Amino acid sequence: MGEYKLLLRHSHDPAYATLDGYQRLGGYEGLRKALSMDRQQVIDEVKTSGLRGRGGAGFPAWIKWNGLPKQKTKPHYLICNADEGEPGTFKDKQLMETCPFLVVEGMTIAAYATQADVGYIYIRGEFVDAARSMRRAIDEAYRAGLLGKNILGAGMDFELHIHTGAGSYECGEESALMSSLMGERGMPRLKFPHAPLPTISGLWDSPTLINNVETYACAPFILSNGGAWYASIGASTKNSRGTKIFSVSGHVRKPGNYEVEFGTPLMELLELAGGMKGGALKACVPGGSSVPILDAEACQKAIIGYEEMMEVGSMVGSGGCMFLNEHTDIVEFIWRTSMFYKDESCGKCTPCREGTRWMFLILDRIKAGQGRPEDLQLLEDVCRQIDGRSFCGLGDAAAWPVAGALKVFRHEFEHYVRHGRSLVARG
Amino acid sequence: MSQSPDTPNLRFSAKAVAELESLKTHYPNLKACILPALWIAQREYGGHLPPEAIAEVAHRLKRSPAEVQGVATFYSMYNTGHKPGRHMIEVCTCLTCSVCGAWDVAAYLEQKLGIKMGETTPDGMFTLHGVECLNACDRAPLIQVGDEYHGPMDEQKIDALLERLRNEPESKVVALADALVQVHLKEEEREKARRAAEAVRN
Numbered sequence: 181m182g183e184y185k186l187l188l189r190h191s192h193d194p195a196y197a198t199l200d201g202y203q204r205l206g207g208y209e210g211l212r213k214a215l216s217m218d219r220q221q222v223i224d225e226v227k228t229s230g231l232r233g234r235g236g237a238g239f240p241a242w243i244k245w246n247g248l249p250k251q252k253t254k255p256h257y258l259i260c261n262a263d264e265g266e267p268g269t270f271k272d273k274q275l276m277e278t279c280p281f282l283v284v285e286g287m288t289i290a291a292y293a294t295q296a297d298v299g300y301i302y303i304r305g306e307f308v309d310a311a312r313s314m315r316r317a318i319d320e321a322y323r324a325g326l327l328g329k330n331i332l333g334a335g336m337d338f339e340l341h342i343h344t345g346a347g348s349y350e351c352g353e354e355s356a357l358m359s360s361l362m363g364e365r366g367m368p369r370l371k372f373p374h375a376p377l378p379t380i381s382g383l384w385d386s387p388t389l390i391n392n393v394e395t396y397a398c399a400p401f402i403l404s405n406g407g408a409w410y411a412s413i414g415a416s417t418k419n420s421r422g423t424k425i426f427s428v429s430g431h432v433r434k435p436g437n438y439e440v441e442f443g444t445p446l447m448e449l450l451e452l453a454g455g456m457k458g459g460a461l462k463a464c465v466p467g468g469s470s471v472p473i474l475d476a477e478a479c480q481k482a483i484i485g486y487e488e489m490m491e492v493g494s495m496v497g498s499g500g501c502m503f504l505n506e507h508t509d510i511v512e513f514i515w516r517t518s519m520f521y522k523d524e525s526c527g528k529c530t531p532c533r534e535g536t537r538w539m540f541l542i543l544d545r546i547k548a549g550q551g552r553p554e555d556l557q558l559l560e561d562v563c564r565q566i567d568g569r570s571f572c573g574l575g576d577a578a579a580w581p582v583a584g585a586l587k588v589f590r591h592e593f594e595h596y597v598r599h600g601r602s603l604v605a606r607g
Numbered sequence: 608m609s610q611s612p613d614t615p616n617l618r619f620s621a622k623a624v625a626e627l628e629s630l631k632t633h634y635p636n637l638k639a640c641i642l643p644a645l646w647i648a649q650r651e652y653g654g655h656l657p658p659e660a661i662a663e664v665a666h667r668l669k670r671s672p673a674e675v676q677g678v679a680t681f682y683s684m685y686n687t688g689h690k691p692g693r694h695m696i697e698v699c700t701c702l703t704c705s706v707c708g709a710w711d712v713a714a715y716l717e718q719k720l721g722i723k724m725g726e727t728t729p730d731g732m733f734t735l736h737g738v739e740c741l742n743a744c745d746r747a748p749l750i751q752v753g754d755e756y757h758g759p760m761d762e763q764k765i766d767a768l769l770e771r772l773r774n775e776p777e778s779k780v781v782a783l784a785d786a787l788v789q790v791h792l793k794e795e796e797r798e799k800a801r802r803a804a805e806a807v808r809n
């Protein structure tokens with residue numbers, strides 16, 4: 181099936197990051213079309229397209245777009261989640277650096293559909309190049325009357341700001357991101373059904389739409405070509421439509437972002453990335469650090485799709501796809517994963533704060549050759565105590581990779597505990 | 608200077624004051640300006656946020672210093688602790704980088720600079736730091752220095768980079784803070800700040 185370049189089609193053309201070049205290559209047709217339709221029609225196109233959120237959870241985009249009040253009583257806000265922090269993922273970075281106008285146009289379309297007055301792109305503080313690229317694009321769009329007052333003479337007003345993060349993975353979680361944007365510590369907030377949805381009460385208690393960079397970047401294509409056209413891409417899958425960008429890294433010859441149609445076999449990503457380097461394929465973490473690891477056999481069967489990936493025991497997630505060769509010590513890899521979650525836990529709730537610490541400590545002693553026979557059982561217990569019991573998704577995301585690896589690569593953990601050292605000879 | 612006892616020593620330049628005034632128009636309240644104002648402060652105070660910097664941000668945004676301090680300490684990129692060296696070298700040791708040689712990069716840097724992760728060279732030139740995924744794993748093993756990403760790294764590239772940084776008088780920590788302030792500002796807002804700085808100079 182190979183690559184299906186939709187969002188990234190012109191990413192190698194520097195002109196695409198300028199307004200002139202972007203418009204020459206079809207840019208802003210989507211917004212023009214949207215402005216000629218009524219708001220509900222725009223939302224219906226997104227519904228027809230089957231677009232699901234690309235930030236990790238795969239929630240249908242149109243439901244959120246449709247969730248903001250139609251009768252406006254307060255300002256409406258739009259947020260673009262550009263905090264890309266999931267280890268293994270670097271697609272939002274490339275989109276912002278090479279296709280910034282897709283994000284600006286996509287957000288403007290969403291602003292029209294949801295009657296948003298002000299938008300914020302929350303970019304992680306380390307992404308200076310991406311932020312500069314977005315800045316240039318926003319400045320150009322203002323100059324051309326594509327942002328600000330009376331956009332394209334159609335009577336629509338939309339202000340777009342950049343807000344940068346300052347080093348916190350947890351701020352990618354949408355409620356924590358909103359706390360951070362409002363000038364607080366990046367702690368998550370109570371969620372539906374215990375609190376109203378952000379589409380009703382988000383930023384400053386106003387209706388707020390939050391989507392990922394890649395999600396917004398799909399909108400111009402959905403509007404210019406139609407939702408039905410978009411839905412025809414990836415139609416072989418159960419419930420995944422369009423394309424998905426995978427950030428492929430690890431032991432591969434040509435690491436990078438590869439955009440494929442849903443329904444593509446996972447092994448094609450490996451082929452696109454030039455195949456394995458330094459040894460045969462042993463394992464793959466297909467969707468970012470939070471998703472369960474697959475062994476080589478499961479990789480052979482895996483089809484890229486939200487449901488299809490779950491059938492083999494993992495997830496599409498954010499699309500951070502790490503291929504690992506036969507010399508990889510899986511125990512060490514999972515130990516490093518647990519270190520990440522321990523470091524990034526915000527500390528608000530006990531299951532995650534204590535659980536991520538204990539998972540790390542147990543894995544640390546296993547790795548040091550001090551593991552006890554009961555440690556594997558203990559790790560599984562801790563995972564169960566965190567999963568579904570933590571205040572936000574970070575806790576679950578910390579438990580899944582550990583629980584998954586204990587299932588698929590149990591023999592490696594057992595070897596460590598029994599012999600005090602790795603099963604894997606260092607390559 | 609005659610200031611009321613509650614007014615901290617104010618050190619923001621005219622440019623910084625103009626930048627902050629523009630930022631205030633981006634949000635419905637002053638509290639939301641805390642994060643961007645901390646970037647301004649980190650630049651104005653030379654790459655570091657000592658208690659006086661926190662007090663100045665709090666004063667300018669009409670918040671309490673305790674609140675601003677609480678916010679600043681949550682985020683790893685605000686340097687509220689020890690003053691970092693002129694250049695901060697952040698070594699990614701996260702998943703992809705760790706399986707692509709990050710531990711060797713870290714060890715080589717430690718040996719070259721004669722310090723451990725988290726330490727600063729005695730001459731105040733370099734601070735070494737291990738960090739979590741910088742989300743450019745296609746360039747593993749990756750390091751970040753201020754507003755620059757470098758990777759994939761090897762010993763030769765590290766040597767060349769250190770050499771360049773030794774001859775770089777501008778602090779990369781300050782460069783990063785300034786870059787992040789600038790991306791918040793629209794064209795005309797950056798121009799306004801430039802004019803404010805000029806007015807003081809003349």
Ligand SMILES: Cc1cc2nc3c(=O)[nH]c(=O)nc-3n(C[C@H](O)[C@H](O)[C@H](O)COP(=O)(O)O)c2cc1C
Binds near residue numbers: 233352574
């Ligand atoms: C710990 C944690 C970190 C997250 N980090 C990100 C992130 O960096 N970028 C992102 O778009 N979504 C992230 N998410 C998902 C967001 O909470 C949210 O679902 C997403 O921004 C919604 O956009 P979408 O529907 O377009 O995917 C994270 C979630 C959790 C629990």
Ligand code: SF4
Binds near residue numbers: 530574
């Ligand atoms: S799950 Fe972790 S990150 Fe989320 S609120 Fe609890 S402690 Fe914080």
Ligand code: FES
Binds near residue numbers: 268703704743747749
């Ligand atoms: S693991 Fe180092 S940049 Fe992602």
